[in-house]
Amino acid sequence: MAQRQLAFPQVECADCPIRHRAVCARCETDELEQLEAIKYYRNYEAGQTIVWAGDKMDFVASVVHGVAALTQTMEDGRRQMVGLLLPSDFLGRPNRDRAAYDVTATTDLQLCCFRRTPFQDLLANTPHVSQRLLEMTLDELDAAREWMLLLGRKTAREKIASFLSIIARRDATLQQRPTAGEVAFDLPLTREAMADYLGLTLETVSRQMSSLKKDGVIRLEGKRHIVIPDFDLLMDETGDDADGGVLA
Amino acid sequence: MAQRQLAFPQVECADCPIRHRAVCARCETDELEQLEAIKYYRNYEAGQTIVWAGDKMDFVASVVHGVAALTQTMEDGRRQMVGLLLPSDFLGRPNRDRAAYDVTATTDLQLCCFRRTPFQDLLANTPHVSQRLLEMTLDELDAAREWMLLLGRKTAREKIASFLSIIARRDATLQQRPTAGEVAFDLPLTREAMADYLGLTLETVSRQMSSLKKDGVIRLEGKRHIVIPDFDLLMDETGDDADGGVLA
DNA sequence: CGCTAGCTTGACATTCTTCAACCGGAGTGG
DNA sequence: CCACTCCGGTTGAAGAATGTCAAGCTAGCG
Numbered sequence: 365m366a367q368r369q370l371a372f373p374q375v376e377c378a379d380c381p382i383r384h385r386a387v388c389a390r391c392e393t394d395e396l397e398q399l400e401a402i403k404y405y406r407n408y409e410a411g412q413t414i415v416w417a418g419d420k421m422d423f424v425a426s427v428v429h430g431v432a433a434l435t436q437t438m439e440d441g442r443r444q445m446v447g448l449l450l451p452s453d454f455l456g457r458p459n460r461d462r463a464a465y466d467v468t469a470t471t472d473l474q475l476c477c478f479r480r481t482p483f484q485d486l487l488a489n490t491p492h493v494s495q496r497l498l499e500m501t502l503d504e505l506d507a508a509r510e511w512m513l514l515l516g517r518k519t520a521r522e523k524i525a526s527f528l529s530i531i532a533r534r535d536a537t538l539q540q541r542p543t544a545g546e547v548a549f550d551l552p553l554t555r556e557a558m559a560d561y562l563g564l565t566l567e568t569v570s571r572q573m574s575s576l577k578k579d580g581v582i583r584l585e586g587k588r589h590i591v592i593p594d595f596d597l598l599m600d601e602t603g604d605d606a607d608g609g610v611l612a
Numbered sequence: 613m614a615q616r617q618l619a620f621p622q623v624e625c626a627d628c629p630i631r632h633r634a635v636c637a638r639c640e641t642d643e644l645e646q647l648e649a650i651k652y653y654r655n656y657e658a659g660q661t662i663v664w665a666g667d668k669m670d671f672v673a674s675v676v677h678g679v680a681a682l683t684q685t686m687e688d689g690r691r692q693m694v695g696l697l698l699p700s701d702f703l704g705r706p707n708r709d710r711a712a713y714d715v716t717a718t719t720d721l722q723l724c725c726f727r728r729t730p731f732q733d734l735l736a737n738t739p740h741v742s743q744r745l746l747e748m749t750l751d752e753l754d755a756a757r758e759w760m761l762l763l764g765r766k767t768a769r770e771k772i773a774s775f776l777s778i779i780a781r782r783d784a785t786l787q788q789r790p791t792a793g794e795v796a797f798d799l800p801l802t803r804e805a806m807a808d809y810l811g812l813t814l815e816t817v818s819r820q821m822s823s824l825k826k827d828g829v830i831r832l833e834g835k836r837h838i839v840i841p842d843f844d845l846l847m848d849e850t851g852d853d854a855d856g857g858v859l860a
Numbered sequence: 861c862g863c864t865a866g867c868t869t870g871a872c873a874t875t876c877t878t879c880a881a882c883c884g885g886a887g888t889g890g
Numbered sequence: 891c892c893a894c895t896c897c898g899g900t901t902g903a904a905g906a907a908t909g910t911c912a913a914g915c916t917a918g919c920g
Contacts, residue, residue: 436761439853444764446757457750464754491739494746501749502705506712508756509694513684515763516692516811520908555867563764565909570868587867587917605687768876803899813877818900835899 372429372474374405380476385452386426387500390492398490402482408469414455415463423477424456430473431552434465435560445560447504450534450552454500458484471552515563518603523562524572525601528582532592548591576601620677620722622653628724633700634674635748638740646738650730656717662703663711671725672704678721679800682713683808693808695752698782698800702748706732719800763811766851771810772820773849776830780840795840824849 377383377396388399405428408414414432415421427449434447446465449455455467461480478486487494514526535549536542551558555573559566576582581598583591592598599606625631625644636647653676656662662680663669675697682695694713697703703715709728726734735742762774783797784790799806803821807814824830829846831839840846847854 434757436757438761438765438851440851442765442851444761446760459747465757488739488743491736494742495736498742498746498749499707501746501753505749505753505756508753508760509682509684509713512694512756512760512763513686513692515760517686517690554865566867567869567910568908571908574868603686603688603690802897814899815878815901816876819876822900 372405372407372472376400377403380428382426382428382452382476386476387454387493387496388426390496391490392492395486395490395492398486399478399493402479402486404477404479406475406477408473408475410469410471410473412469412473414467414469414473414475417463417466419463420461421456421463422461422480424454424458424480424483425475425477427451427453427455428474428476430469430471432473432475433468433470433553433557433560435468436465443560444563445557446508448561451538453504454497456480458487458497470554470557520562520564520568520572521575521601522603523564524558524569524576525581525598526604527558527562528590528592529595529598529602532590532595532598544595546591546593547595548589551588551590620653620655620720624648625651628676630674630676630700630724634724635702635741635744636674638744639738640740643734643738643740646734647726647741650727650734652725652727654723654725656721656723658717658719658721660717660721662715662717662721662723665711665714667711668709669704669711670709670728672702672706672728672731673723673725675699675701675703676722676724678717678719680721680723681716681718681801681805681808683716684713691808692811693805694756696809699786701752702745704728706735706745718802718805768810768812768816768820769823769849770851771812772806772817772824773829773846774852775806775810776838776840777843777846777850780838780843780846792843795843797838799836799838 377388377400380386383389388396391399406425408430410430417436428451430451432449432453432455433445434449435443435445437443455475457464458480487497514523518526529543531551532547532549533543536547541547553561555566555569558564559569562569573582573584577584580593581601583593585591625636625648628634631637636644639647654673656678658678665684676699678699680697680701680703681693682697683691683693685691703723705712706728735745762771766774777791779799780795780797781791784795789795801809803814803817806812807817810817821830821832825832828841829849831841833839
């Protein structure tokens with residue numbers, strides 16, 4: 365396969381699109397300089413594996429552009445996605461040098477990597493980084509618990525609707541647009557990856573997508589571009605209560 | 613109902629059974645004194661609700677004795693447990709004063725509570741508390757991801773076996789006994805609560821328990837006391853690979 | 861022009877849920 | 891002391907949701 369050239373630029377922290385949402389969000393100028401000193405960019409193509417579970421990982425990273433997935437695989441091949449990292453999300457665990465999950469790029473991806481050891485030193489010394497990391501980890505835990513409700517109790521149709529609403533929302537905040545009325549976005553996942561996210565088979569995903577299309581809840585323009593004519597209509601299908609199931 | 617008297621004693625930190633596993637694990641004597649100053653004990657009976665989702669929560673806490681469950685409920689009554697807190701686990705989220713989930717005591721329970729505001733100050737000032745909290749939160753996230761694999765991809769039988777092995781293991785480490793050969797413990801959950809944990813109905817839980825009993829994987833002495841004649845046999849039923857699916 | 865990867869659709873099999881009956885022990889009131 | 895009831899648990903029969911297996915479609919690419 366010819367190495368396609370990825371177009372993500374390498375920027376100064378000051379011009380970084382995730383400057384105010386990632387681990388570095390709270391950093392003062394001097395802390396930022398320390399981070400800048402140990403950072404480097406890596407790009408991946410859609411479909412590439414970043415690390416396998418059990419592999420040594422000598423860096424941690426922020427997702428700058430694109431989407432990465434954490435996946436667990438059972439011996440017999442059953443797979444469950446357990447993390448979906450969008451821009452500003454953090455990859456890797458401090459004080460653990462081996463990956464616990466397979467990590468793959470589900471779209472073209474740019475990571476802002478920090479060498480592990482200096483990053484850990486930074487964590488120990490600059491409170492703004494570790495405070496922000498704690499906050500982000502707590503947010504991820506909340507998201508994981510929402511996801512557990514989806515996996516354990518929602519129907520296939522509710523799972524799909526919930527997934528679409530999650531992507532729509534995160535995409536909208538990133539683009540600084542509202543999630544109301546008509547909303548449109550590209551799916552960052554194949555049907556198979558969606559199935560791994562939702563604990564379904566890809567056939568069930570496909571059928572439920574067709575069903576939502578038939579009922580006018582979504583429109584499909586190509587296989588990956590989704591148009592939601594009325595976001596409230598989609599929300600009605602998620603099984604969540606009106607406020608989106610977000611912390612009361 | 614006559615108020616039964618709970619027998620959990622209130623001890624000094626130095627004599628605390630979870631001294632070296634809870635948020636306070638890394639604290640030096642002076643930090644411990646600060647914690648001691650803002651702590652107080654609360655006891656709950658099995659079945660009691662500690663807070664409802666959305667309620668104001670003016671404390672955070674460590675579980676000292678017993679078991680607490682975090683549960684999410686959908687409008688139509690479907691319920692999914694999203695957290696199971698055993699001794700040394702942490703309850704509550706710093707910088708959020710409302711509970712995100714229903715919290716109930718599934719057994720008689722003792723909490724070591726810290727008043728929210730002083731605890732948050734402590735977090736900001738004593739690195740040993742916030743470092744430990746980050747570590748515990750990362751562990752919980754790992755546990756949640758293991759749980760997601762269970763919810764999304766395991767069969768009912770595998771779910772039950774996995775649950776039993778989790779409880780057996782945590783019980784064993786608490787009692788400082790090995791998990792090998794014959795292992796015995798009490799279930800801290802009703803069949804219904806197990807169903808909420810596993811994303812099943814209570815009938816399916818009951819049937820699979822009977823099936824594991826019939827096949828000699830477990831023995832039941834009463835409804836709640838479980839004897840596992842051969843722990844490896846149980847592990848074979850969990851669907852995890854030999855090393856227990858723990859981080860490779 | 862034909863191949864392949866990603867996706868859709870159909871027919872059938874399986875797992876789990878639903879609804880219902882029943883069991884047994886603990887607590888309660890007559 | 892006994893009957894009653896309630897709660898947690900078990901078991902059965904029937905049905906629904908989802909998975910499995912298989913065929914076929916379409917867009918993009920060599």
